[in-house]
Amino acid sequence: MxxxxxxxxxxxxxxxxxxxxxxxxxxxxxxxxxxxxxxxxxxxxxxxxxxxxxxxxxxxxxxxxxxxxxxxxxxxxxxxxxxxxxxxxxxxxxxxxxxxxxxxxxxxxxxxxxxxxxxxxxxxxxxxxxxxxxxxxxxxxxxxLLEKEKILYKKIYKDIINYENIYENNVMDSTKSWKKLILDKKLLSGLSSDTINQIELQAKKINEKGWLLTLDTQIYHQIINNCDNERLRKEIYYFYSIRASDEKLNDSKWNNSKIIIKIISLRHKLSQLTGFQSYAERSLSKKMIKNVTVATNFLYELAKKSKEKAKKEVNELLKFCRNRYSSQIKFLHPWNFYYFSEKRKKYMYGLNDEEYRPYFQEKYVIQGFFEILYRIYGIFIQEKKVETWNNDIRFFQVFDKKNKIGGFYLDLYTRKNKRNGAWMNECISMMRKKDMSVKKPIAYVVCNFSKPMIGKKSLLNHHEIITLFHELGHAFHHILTKIEISSISGIKNVPWDVVELPSQIMEYWCWEPEVLKLISKHYKTGKSLPDSFICNLIKSKNYNSALFILRQVELSLFDLLIHNTFIPDNINQVIELFENIKKEITILPIPSWTRFMHSFTHIFSGGYGAGYYSYLWSNMLAANAYARFVKEGIFNRKTGEDFIKNFLQKGGSENPKTMLEKFIGKTPNINQMLKYYGII
Missing domain, CATH: 1.20.1050.40 (Endopeptidase. Chain P; domain 1)
Incomplete structure (x- = not known):
């Protein structure tokens, strides 16, 4: 065979x-x-x-x-x-x-x-x-290293890979294990009809009557943001927050407590064995920011400049809640914060995110994205029928003015045995072989949107569109490469704190009026998004933006500090470190039983260890790069071609700082990002 x-x-x-x-x-x-x-x-x-x-x-x-x-x-x-x-x-x-x-x-x-x-x-x-x-x-x-040290290195390296894999499996199994069958539809008040239909279908799949809740990302966010029943919001928040942990109501067989300690300890030992003071120092040696102090200073500067606006955002939300719901509200638990934030958002801007969904048909969002790429980069995309791993998967070929340059698979819907989240990965990397044949770059683009009911159209909300544009941004960084050496083509060996730039920058187009017109078409009337809707959506762009920045700073600092000077003996010390960061950074109260670190796959199994700050750093770089598009025209072909020439096509072949400064025309600065988020 x-x-x-x-x-x-x-x-x-x-x-x-x-x-x-x-x-x-x-x-x-x-x-x-x-x-x-x-x-x-x-x-x-x-x-x-x-x-x-x-x-x-x-x-x-x-x-x-x-x-x-x-x-x-x-x-x-x-x-x-x-x-x-x-x-x-x-x-x-x-x-x-x-x-x-x-x-x-x-x-x-x-x-x-x-x-x-x-x-x-x-x-x-x-x-x-x-x-x-x-x-x-x-x-x-x-x-x-000496021979006996090499033997030790091999063992540590193998153990790290093993524990990272166990950690990821525990998160997946813990997430998929929790289910709650709702028999009284009244408990689901506030949810959209689409969401109710989806969870009813989930119940039918296991031969149950009612509505089945799970911890899949889409369902979780729908409940926490929109369900009127506080007890149900708190319950799903609790179980989502304690996944794969030692919290008493959790299943101990997926407990990542000891795994976290093992991973941190082994990474530290490996780093010291190879001449570094810490894993953070080792990790940053291959990033754009080479110094842990520079990275932490960047994060503290963001926190300092965002904190006053964050306090104002919380106070305004509290005032709204007291005026419209109860004067007795003194603070907001997370399961109430997200819910009331959506209520206030609708009050201020007329619609919530779910009410934009009828205008964003998946088909036309994707077509619109392809049109954006054509206008900016002059590339064409065509769908092609190929072998895939599931019937819902689509494949697209990418062409420039002359030739086919690559392609990508699009896997949009959540499934039973599919990992949560959204990501892009390489399928094939560009490579010119010795016989002069060239492998064209192919990418996987994966999301976890709810699959439409049979006979229904797939509709996205604006947050999902941002997610899709983000992952497609990664894919086209991979596809538009001109580097014909596999290990540095596309996204490969681009520093982790730079690789998010092409994905972050694509998010910026999601807020442009012309783009919103381009990608919208009401599934019943065929009309594009009305100007008043667009105006309100754009006004909502910086809603709670400072709180978002602080949360990202909080996670990034935890990641850097846990991998720098801190070597814990038990999980309580890890929790204590996070508690100290919360006191310094956090505006909103977070329950002491929260165990987010037990499911923080980005840093414990996803390659972002001592590098989670990369999202904020890349966002800062993206804000500076996008400023040139805004100045010269968001569809300016010459600007787009310059971005390809000076950055996208170079893969990991050159110094990213040099490449970016050549495109931007100056050194990137933090203020451009803070302006974009409405903080200064």
């Missing part, structure tokens, strides 16, 4: 891939990788790009293309057998990673190429970047 993962394919043959193919493909590809590494090590000729770097890039690209499919299916089509395969694959690849980056002979070949002035100067900018990245990876992986 042929293994489809080991055959040549331009797109993954999803319909042919079986579980039994996966581990065999990883093992076979790794066997080939080890063999090629031996060939590189035994090469008699002086190291060159072609006989060393190119060969190294190609085998790694082959390996991670196959593993990427397994990783993707693990996220969107999760199952116990697939978890075992994924876990085994992680261990095998971590062994390979340690083998290559602790291989002295291989290291010396790369170092010899770097130290040969004539040979090094013959490399282009992208090739030099790849060579320097590889040498950095050798250093970060302990190439200079």
């Amino acid at each position: 042929q293994n489809p993962l080991l055959q040549k394919w331009s797109l993954p043959p999803f319909s042919k891939i079986k579980l039994e193919h996966m581990l065999i493909a990883i093992e076979a590809t790794l066997k080939h990788c080890y063999s090629i590494i031996d060939q590189i090590n035994n090469e008699k000729n002086f190291p060159t790009w072609d006989n060393t770097c190119q060969v190294f890039e190609e085998i790694n690209d082959d390996l991670y293309s196959i593993f990427g499919i397994i990783e993707h299916l693990h996220a969107v089509k999760n199952s116990k057998p697939l978890r075992k395969i994924y876990q085994k694959s992680l261990i095998l690849i971590s062994n390979y990673h340690n083998f290559i980056y602790q291989n002295k002979i291989l290291y010396k070949r790369f170092l010899l190429l770097k130290n040969s002035v004539n040979c090094y100067n013959m490399l282009n900018i992208a090739q030099k970047k790849v060579l320097n990245n590889v040498l950095d990876n050798f250093k970060l992986s302990g190439i200079d």
